[in-house]
Amino acid sequence: MDFSLTDDQRLIRDTVRQFMDAEVRPNIRARDREETFASAELRKLGDLGCCGMLIPESQGGAGADTISYVLMLEEVARVDAAMSVALSVTNSLATFAIAQYGTESQRHKYLSRLARGEILGAFCLTEPQAGSDAAAIATSATGHRNTYRLNGTKSWVTNGGEAGLYIVFAKTETPASARGVTAFLVEPSFPGFRVARYEDKMGLRTSRSAEITFSDCEVPEGSRLGEEGQGLKIALELLDGGRVGIAAQAVGIAQGALEASAAYAKQRRAFGKTIGDFQSIQWMLADMQTEIEGARALVQNAAWLRDESMRDKSRNKSRDQGARRIGPLASRAKLYAGEMVNRVVYKAGQIHGSLGYSRESDVERMYRDARVITIYEGTSEVQRVIIARDLLK
Numbered sequence: 607m608d609f610s611l612t613d614d615q616r617l618i619r620d621t622v623r624q625f626m627d628a629e630v631r632p633n634i635r636a637r638d639r640e641e642t643f644a645s646a647e648l649r650k651l652g653d654l655g656c657c658g659m660l661i662p663e664s665q666g667g668a669g670a671d672t673i674s675y676v677l678m679l680e681e682v683a684r685v686d687a688a689m690s691v692a693l694s695v696t697n698s699l700a701t702f703a704i705a706q707y708g709t710e711s712q713r714h715k716y717l718s719r720l721a722r723g724e725i726l727g728a729f730c731l732t733e734p735q736a737g738s739d740a741a742a743i744a745t746s747a748t749g750h751r752n753t754y755r756l757n758g759t760k761s762w763v764t765n766g767g768e769a770g771l772y773i774v775f776a777k778t779e780t781p782a783s784a785r786g787v788t789a790f791l792v793e794p795s796f797p798g799f800r801v802a803r804y805e806d807k808m809g810l811r812t813s814r815s816a817e818i819t820f821s822d823c824e825v826p827e828g829s830r831l832g833e834e835g836q837g838l839k840i841a842l843e844l845l846d847g848g849r850v851g852i853a854a855q856a857v858g859i860a861q862g863a864l865e866a867s868a869a870y871a872k873q874r875r876a877f878g879k880t881i882g883d884f885q886s887i888q889w890m891l892a893d894m895q896t897e898i899e900g901a902r903a904l905v906q907n908a909a910w911l912r913d914e915s916m917r918d919k920s921r922n923k924s925r926d927q928g929a930r931r932i933g934p935l936a937s938r939a940k941l942y943a944g945e946m947v948n949r950v951v952y953k954a955g956q957i958h959g960s961l962g963y964s965r966e967s968d969v970e971r972m973y974r975d976a977r978v979i980t981i982y983e984g985t986s987e988v989q990r991v992i993i994a995r996d997l998l999k
């Protein structure tokens with residue numbers, strides 16, 4: 607067993623770290639306050655290959671492995687969690703979706719633009735009345751000559767209003783069955799597409815979370831992703847991969863909070879010493895670092911397994927032949943990392959004293975940003991359901 611990174615993986619990690627420290631860190635507090643979406647910064651990361659990491663070079667992507675991908679997301683989240691969720695959605699839930707399930711013409715039309723970061727992708731599954739219970743979505747898609755008409759409302763769409771392509775899940779059968787869910791590639795210029803409003807969130811203030819309505823939105827038949835009725839399977843498979851990215855985001859935020867806390871502990875003085883001389887502070891830092899390393903190991907293990915399961919899939923290896931499944935391990939990584947980062951940012955705030963409660967500190971923003979990780983791309987409770995179901999089967 608070799609835990610060391612390859613030269614390529616190290617290069618990707620160091621390049622992204624350098625970019626984030628030099629070009630994003632100096633403005634992050636101001637951008638958070640002004641809620642400015644990081645369009646220019648994301649374009650630059652697109653130029654570095656960070657928007658299409660999981661797709662082959664032959665399709666315009668970086669052709670990187672999933673370990674490189676999670677290293678990239680961790681480095682981005684270490685400085686700016688909102689940028690990391692934009693990248694996670696565009697890579698795992700949009701670009702990869704087209705590479706995996708798209709037709710030749712859909713790949714040709716969208717992949718290289720997505721991979722270069724010219725357009726961002728978005729994933730529209732959640733609705734006001736259906737989050738964890740994805741099969742309960744009500745958005746409908748009715749066939750009409752060579753066009754579908756979509757009607758319904760999608761909520762909490764990350765990159766909503768900024769993206770150039772939306773993967774939209776809608777019911778194509780009249781009976782409300784899970785099998786009736788179908789995926790579509792929708793462009794914001796399609797008639798009937800409308801960004802209705804943006805959520806006013808606790809954290810990730812520079813990320814966009816939009817409510818989008820579809821009113822007789824016309825989608826050509828050629829923009830259906832996969833077959834009719836395949837949508838829920840596509841969504842759940844994409845979320846398995848997506849969760850590894852969100853777990854990496856958690857590790858990145860936690861690492862940023864640890865670094866800020868260790869630096870502050872060496873500088874802040876109380877009772878004639880630096881606070882880092884107090885055992886209470888040392889123990890918090892030691893626990894933070896240990897938990898981060900545990901989560902990172904789970905994330906990188908899940909990333910490695912994702913590549914193995916993709917190889918099994920490309921060899922058409924079946925479950926009976928030992929094909930590996932990423933789902934439960936992705937859930938364990940996301941569950942642990944999501945809960946870990948909330949413990950870490952709590953301690954980071956404690957170490958910073960009142961400064962940790964001030965918008966003058968980075969750890970205050972990290973505290974708000976981390977909260978969502980136990981909620982999106984499947985709550986902690988849903989991850990436990992997936993893990994326990996696998997354990998007891």
Ligand SMILES: Cc1cc2nc3c(=O)[nH]c(=O)nc-3n(C[C@H](O)[C@H](O)[C@H](O)COP(=O)(O)OP(=O)(O)OC[C@H]3O[C@@H](n4cnc5c(N)ncnc54)[C@H](O)[C@@H]3O)c2cc1C
Pocket residue numbers: 695728729730731732735736737738739761762763764765807810815978981982983984985986987988991
């Ligand atoms: C910032 C942000 C960005 C998001 N981005 C996107 C996006 O890009 N695309 C998208 O489609 N969605 C997105 N979401 C939506 C997100 O994925 C859902 O909010 C999430 O899946 C939870 O759904 P819900 O909010 O409806 O909660 P509910 O499903 O209503 O859950 C409420 C509570 O009940 C619990 N619960 C529900 N079912 C079970 C069960 N079976 N067993 C045990 N407990 C259960 C939950 O764990 C939770 O504690 C985003 C959300 C946020 C906050």
